[in-house]
Amino acid sequence: MKAQFVQLEKDGPVKLDGSVNKAIEIARNRLLVLSCFFALAFILAGARLIDVAVLRGLGEPVIVAESVESKLKTGRANILDRNGVILATSLSVASLYADPKEVIDPFSTVQSLSRVLDNVDKEVLVRKLSGRKRFVWIRRGITPGQQSKINGLGLPGLHFQKEDRRFYPQRSLSAHVVGFSGTDAAGLAGVEKKFDGRLRDGSDPMELSIDIRVQHILREEISKQIASFNAIGGAGVFIDVNSGEVLGMVSLPDFDPNAINAATSESRFNRATLGVYEMGSTFKIFNTALALETGTATMLSGYDATKPIRYARFTINDFHPQKRWLSVPEIFQYSSNIGSAKMALDFGAATQKQFMKKLGFLNRLPIELPERGRPMYPSPWQKISAMTIAYGHGIAVSPMHLVSGVAAVVNGGVLWPVTLLKKNDRSSNIGKQILSAKTSKNMRKMLRLVVENGTGRNAAATGYWVGGKTGTADKQSPTGAYAKASRLSSFVAAFPIHDPKYAVLVMVDEPKGNKKSFGYATGGWVAAPAVRQIIKRASPILGLLPIDNNSPQIQQLLEINIPQQKHGNRLASF
Amino acid sequence: MFRGSIIVWVLIVSLTGVVMFLIKHEVQVLDARLERLHQDILAHQESTLILTAEWSYLNQPARIEALARKYVAYRPTETNQIKSLADFTLSRKSELSSEGR
Numbered sequence: 155m156k157a158q159f160v161q162l163e164k165d166g167p168v169k170l171d172g173s174v175n176k177a178i179e180i181a182r183n184r185l186l187v188l189s190c191f192f193a194l195a196f197i198l199a200g201a202r203l204i205d206v207a208v209l210r211g212l213g214e215p216v217i218v219a220e221s222v223e224s225k226l227k228t229g230r231a232n233i234l235d236r237n238g239v240i241l242a243t244s245l246s247v248a249s250l251y252a253d254p255k256e257v258i259d260p261f262s263t264v265q266s267l268s269r270v271l272d273n274v275d276k277e278v279l280v281r282k283l284s285g286r287k288r289f290v291w292i293r294r295g296i297t298p299g300q301q302s303k304i305n306g307l308g309l310p311g312l313h314f315q316k317e318d319r320r321f322y323p324q325r326s327l328s329a330h331v332v333g334f335s336g337t338d339a340a341g342l343a344g345v346e347k348k349f350d351g352r353l354r355d356g357s358d359p360m361e362l363s364i365d366i367r368v369q370h371i372l373r374e375e376i377s378k379q380i381a382s383f384n385a386i387g388g389a390g391v392f393i394d395v396n397s398g399e400v401l402g403m404v405s406l407p408d409f410d411p412n413a414i415n416a417a418t419s420e421s422r423f424n425r426a427t428l429g430v431y432e433m434g435s436t437f438k439i440f441n442t443a444l445a446l447e448t449g450t451a452t453m454l455s456g457y458d459a460t461k462p463i464r465y466a467r468f469t470i471n472d473f474h475p476q477k478r479w480l481s482v483p484e485i486f487q488y489s490s491n492i493g494s495a496k497m498a499l500d501f502g503a504a505t506q507k508q509f510m511k512k513l514g515f516l517n518r519l520p521i522e523l524p525e526r527g528r529p530m531y532p533s534p535w536q537k538i539s540a541m542t543i544a545y546g547h548g549i550a551v552s553p554m555h556l557v558s559g560v561a562a563v564v565n566g567g568v569l570w571p572v573t574l575l576k577k578n579d580r581s582s583n584i585g586k587q588i589l590s591a592k593t594s595k596n597m598r599k600m601l602r603l604v605v606e607n608g609t610g611r612n613a614a615a616t617g618y619w620v621g622g623k624t625g626t627a628d629k630q631s632p633t634g635a636y637a638k639a640s641r642l643s644s645f646v647a648a649f650p651i652h653d654p655k656y657a658v659l660v661m662v663d664e665p666k667g668n669k670k671s672f673g674y675a676t677g678g679w680v681a682a683p684a685v686r687q688i689i690k691r692a693s694p695i696l697g698l699l700p701i702d703n704n705s706p707q708i709q710q711l712l713e714i715n716i717p718q719q720k721h722g723n724r725l726a727s728f
Numbered sequence: 729m730f731r732g733s734i735i736v737w738v739l740i741v742s743l744t745g746v747v748m749f750l751i752k753h754e755v756q757v758l759d760a761r762l763e764r765l766h767q768d769i770l771a772h773q774e775s776t777l778i779l780t781a782e783w784s785y786l787n788q789p790a791r792i793e794a795l796a797r798k799y800v801a802y803r804p805t806e807t808n809q810i811k812s813l814a815d816f817t818l819s820r821k822s823e824l825s826s827e828g829r
Contacts, residue, residue, distance in 0.1 A: 240784035245777060298778070323784035370789035617807040690807060700807045 229318035229339045232359035235366045241328045248301045248314040249294040256311030270303045322411040330424045334411035361576040363399035372402040375684040383665030389425035395561035398570030428525040430550040434627030437546030446593045450500035456481035459492040486600045487608035491545045498544035513559045520571040557659045564648040567594045599714045612682035615689040617700025622647030624677035645681035652711045660684045
């Protein structure tokens with residue numbers, strides 16, 4: 155190149171020399187532009203480097219954000235009682251399956267398996283393992299212990315698959331509240347069904363208002379009465395009268411939700427909320443309250459209960475006939491049907507219907523369960539209906555209806571919607587005033603009178619000031635006739651009655667009298683003793699201190715004047 | 729001078745390479761450990777879940793009651809066994825007043 159250059163310089167014209175210079179000049183300029191461009195690029199890259207490495211370095215997070223999900227995903231959220239005890243949880247369990255093609259000796263495999271698993275049908279299993287299918291279930295949902303033992307056997311052809319399974323640790327104790335869910339994790343009854351969507355996608359556990367200890371006491375005491383009176387079933391409800399929270403709800407017979415296929419339809423039936431019954435004399439609570447509220451009767455007035463009432467083809471009789479004039483408190487105390495019917499005639503059928511509607515007795519309960527029975531009531535609501543509804547016949551409501559109504563009567567007249575969910579905020583004002591505080595106070599006095607000196611003496615739990623009312627209803631046979639032998643015996647109570655905190659209902663279905671009860675199978679003999687035991691056992695758990703039975707302050711609060719027809723006689727009864 | 733700076737640069741570059749390799753290796757080890765820890769956490773959470781379910785199962789009130797009857801001498805508190813402080817001060821007072829008389 156250089157040689158050519160020289161040559162050109164030597165014999166080429168000046169003109170040529172200039173064009174070479176020009177070419178060099180252009181090349182130089184291009185080189186300069188290019189190097190400027192690169193220098194700029196390097197400066198930019200360097201600036202960025204300093205920016206990232208030095209300046210940004212200070213703002214760099216010390217711990218890198220975790221990208222891995224470290225939260226365990228389970229099929230459904232847990233259900234807890236009010237104290238955090240697990241009522242329902244989802245566990246991932248191993249299920250054992252086999253690939254028959256890989257199984258070498260079906261017979262010895264089954265022999266070894268039957269030593270680990272119980273209830274193995276050997277013949278069926280051998281046939282399954284000798285088959286041509288590539289997949290057969292051997293046992294679904296085995297325990298971790300069984301799984302490790304089977305692994306230890308080292309049998310070829312056996313495999314495990316993880317499956318989500320719903321588990322109810324409290325077994326039948328929570329059956330009718332929690333309900334159950336199917337194998338595909340869909341809620342099929344109870345809270346499991348009602349809140350299916352929320353349980354499916356939420357991982358936050360659901361807190362119920364149930365207290366499992368109270369629930370246990372309720373179940374045990376009612377079971378005892380069912381056994382000793384040879385009854386077909388029973389129900390019990392325990393609620394907080396000042397918030398409507400249900401602390402206990404049982405329906406017997408019940409079932410184990412872990413083995414739902416073994417449950418009979420009878421045991422799955424929820425008598426506490428789905429069953430509607432003519433509750434009998436416990437309805438006198440509402441009848442008397444309404445009479446006092448409307449002013450058609452007072453604590454000092456009364457009715458003649460000498461003779462049975464004959465109306466159309468009906469005769470209304472008393473179970474504990476006094477055959478004399480009875481004051482309002484006495485009608486309640488002796489549970490007089492005659493007096494109650496006459497009381498109802500004074501305020502009339504329309505007023506009664508309106509009050510029943512206010513109490514929520516004509517509609518399904520607002521409770522969070524799919525199993526809610528629709529009450530049955532007469533239509534049209536005639537005079538005779540009013541007379542029988544006065545003492546709890548001719549209208550059928552669920553036991554839960556009754557307790558929520560009683561809670562409203564004793565707590566100062568506020569009807570709270572019953573709920574199975576724990577209320578963390580007790581200030582929410584969703585209660586409805588349906589009775590005056592004065593009527594409520596008088597009702598509390600009369601409820602105490604029944605336990606102190608009336609049909610409910612067996613419910614007196616010393617120190618806890620129980621007030622309540624018995625109920626014994628004749629059950630209607632499918633043909634519509636009332637059968638004397640099949641009854642519904644119940645007792646509803648509130649305590650401590652001078653300042654009620656809780657209400658309890660015990661109902662026993664078709665009890666038969668026994669020797670201890672002298673052949674009686676009435677609410678006072680069957681249900682009242684259970685209520686006494688429940689209150690006695692549950693109160694210490696709930697933090698209620700017993701109060702001296704002779705406390706003068708409380709006796710004064712509950713003092714009642716029982717008027718006589720001619721000369722008013724002041725009688726103190728507590 | 730020029731050669732010296734070249735050597736320095738080559739040294740720096742190879743040093744950076746080695747350091748980078750070491751750090752990368754360390755990160756990989758930590759990553760693997762992190763993943764293992766996450767798996768462990770999940771496994772522990774699952775066992776915790778099973779254990780809490782078992783705890784609830786073992787704490788069924790009926791079971792506790794049966795065990796208590798069998799092994800413990802204590803019985804449920806009777807109502808007359810519960811007394812408030814006020815009861816004691818009252819009885820003490822009446823005792824004192826009767827002594828004074």
